[in-house]
Amino acid sequence: METKKRGGIPLYVWMLVGFIAGLGGGLYVNLNGLEVLPWVMDLVQSVGQIFLRLLFMLVLPLLFSALAVGVAEMGDLKSLGRAGFKTLIFTIIVSAIAVAIGLGMVNYFRPGEGVNPALAAQLLAQGADSAAGIVGSAPKSIEAGKFFLDMIPSNVVTAAAENQILPVMIFALMFGIGMVMAKSPATDQLQQTLQGVFEVMMKLINLVIKLAPIAIACLMFNLAAVFGWDLLVRLGAYAAVAVGAMAIHMFVVYPLVVWIAGGMNPFKFFYGVREPIVVAFSTASSNATLPVSIRVAETELKLPRRISRFVLTVGATANQNGTALFEGVTVLFLAQFFGVDLNLGQQLIVMLVCILGGIGTAGVPAGSLPVIALILAMVGVPPEGIGLILGVDRFLDMCRTTLNVTGDLVAATVVSRGETDAIVPADAVEPVAPPA
Template sequence: MTETKRGGIALHWLMLLGFAVGLGGGLWVNLTLGAETAWVIWVTDNVTGPAGQIFLRLLFMMVVPLLFSALVIGVAEMGDLNSLGRAGIKTLLLTILVSGIAVVIGLVMVNLLQPGRGVDPAMAQQLLEQGRDGAAGIVEKAPESIQLGDFFLDLVPSNAVTAAAENQILPLMVFALFFGIGLVMAKSPATDRLQEVIEGLFEVTMKLINLFIKLAPFAIACLMFNLAALFGWDLLVRLAAFVGVAVGAMAIHMFVVYPLVIWILGGRSPITFFRAVREPMVVAFSTASSNASLPVSLKAAEQQLKLPKKIARFVLTVGATANQNGTALFEGVTVLFLAQFFNIELSLTQQVIVMLVCILGGIGTAGVPAGSLPVVAMILVMVKVPPEGIGLILGVDRFLDMCRTTLNVTGDLVLATVVSRGEKDDPVEPVDPMEPEDLPGAARRGLKHGTAG
């Protein structure tokens, strides 16, 4: 997330302030008055509750155009597959593989450490009922159970419009994937104009999300007040456990998976690799923006890692919008944490579905400011977890955003290194990697809109 400011104060500081005010007020109410006091019930039912739900509904409103346009454009940007051949195929397969490993690590960590357990079941059930009311009936539309055979059958929608209207996220993603592939295969002036229209939809969606996210400080204060008033100190303990598990899973992926991939598939020394990519890692952590880090990553790839320019530029620019290991891992950890928090048992099949959606979500929401929030909310709806539980993690999301963006950017460089193995550069005219106009469309849009990691 970029340093958007309101009244001279960066938005993430206002979000942190809203988190502190809501948490402090809710804890005071919980410890001194109790959650059953008449005026507290009135305020939570008529003021803070509806205010938080409005923010969440604004996010829900953008889910369909966001996922469709972002995923279609993300696939269509891989139109360079025709010219890069093996590099494009390897990029796509490695993106799916490494993102899948990231999500699996997150899910295993949450299942082993159980960071969301320990909340009073009665209180969790009370908030669960509030969540069902606040989700405007969407939760009730989720299936009671999911069979593996039906799951694969339902992946292909018989009517894409119906799938979108009924918030069926996976069939919608499959339709968007095929639509993007069709744009790549059917290149013509007409399809180029269609792609520009979808890019316009993508940019309008990003602009609206940027507008809505400005309400986040107020929404966070309201959501945290409700949650803290109900759960008290249990909330802080669970939140700290969530942050610890999320950061731990990211650390395992960064310092175990990436070195193994570099060593085995890339044929390079992990120590030499990490020494060469220190600068983009620092920029990614400090800015929490994958696309803002892209020029620095291009420079490191070409000058420090000595990768072929044609491969580095293709893989890094595509990766900045499609290879989001940290985002996929974060989404999986968040969904399972909130399911545990609300005492909702997810079957193995449901967790596999969560994993698949997170992998696709890493492609479909990459480079969109706060784009992971609608995806997390929709996954929560799919598994019948109250989506306003997102309010639990918004206050600590800035730090986690910095961590997962660093993982994303490093993963792009890992991908570029592996794909470059055995490839040689063609003679090309010198291009300054720091100039945005020299980058493909996805990267230019990211720099223009200041998108998040």
């Protein structure tokens, strides 16, 4: 999450203020049995809906450009050969493991259950109408190969017009691979154009995010007025499960991958990357941590310069295990909260979109927000539910950024195994200076 300031106060602080104000007002209404004037509730809901619609408006071009450019940046595949393919395979496999851990934790502990079904159905009905016209429904099963068939659009323009997120993301993935394979001055220019689209979308996203404190207050007021104290209990359970899943991936999966696939002692690895871990947790920014990660990879882990720089640079946008895990946990938690039962096929869809979303939106300030809202609408959960998690998102953002940065260094360690700097002379690249 970005830390841009308003009047010297970081944006996340304003978001926390909006969260507390909306939660406090909603709890006061709920506990005292007050009735809010209908036009006031309509106004409150409209403000939240405007925020969500603005996100939905921007999410498809953002995802397409980010995913296509993220894959195309592996255009170094032709010069680095195995390193690029190993990076891509690592990203897909480890992101899948991360999402699977998150989904498994939510299914086991079920932090979203226990809410009054009648109240959940009431809010579910409110969100269904607003979401129906924004995002098409996801496939309900994977029987007879229908799921895989539906992933491939017969007409990508029609799929985009109908807001079918998964087919558009598959097309963006193939488009990026095509730009890698058809490397030429023309495709380089096309990549620059898509990069421009991405930057425009990010600028607009950042403008929309500035409305988040007001939107959070409105969304939380509506939710707290309906659910009362149940909201706080469920929210605490959600945060605990999310952090627990990230801890398992950080301290179980990563050490095993470093040891087995990277051939390095896990204790040596974590001791060497202690500095980028601290920077990532304190700044909640993968991009801000990148210079530190590059320096540590070369000086502490002794990884080949050309490999580590390639993997860490691409990984800052494409290898985001923490983001993918967070998205999966959040979607399933909110589905449980609103009483939406997702079958195995639908959970596999969520898992796939989270993996692709991790590639397409990683390293983007607040990039997971529109993706989560869109997935929620895909599986029939009110997108308004994102208001539940935004107030505690700063701490979770710090945790998942730490997971993302550590995952990039794990990837660099694995891909560097058996590689050397023989292709690039040591004096051909200027060393990265440590951050001020």
